[in-house]
Amino acid sequence: MGAPEKDPTNETKAEIYEAMAVINRSFEQIMSALYRLESKGVPGDDYPHKQELVLREIAAKINCHILASVNEREVDDRNHYSRMRASAEKRRKP
Secondary structure, eight states, X not given: OOXXXXXXXXXXXXXXXXXXHHHHHHHHHHHHHHHHHHHTTSSOTTHHHHXXXXXXXXXXXXXXXXXXXXXXXXXXXXXXXXXXXHHHXXXXXX
């Protein structure tokens, strides 16, 4: 038995999750940078905290939007592979 063929759907799925991780890490990096600047006295007036609320809301909106689409795809995959597994099990029974 050879190696399984690469499934472009799974590669796309991995790319989606990787992109989401990049987006979320980027928001964290922005917040860290703002707090570092605050520690140097640059933005002042509790600016990083105020912006953190806005940034976290935007990040959550982006995540929700992406996850709604991804969830649909995952449910479709779960149902598809469940049917395939059940069919394979039926063929194996004597």
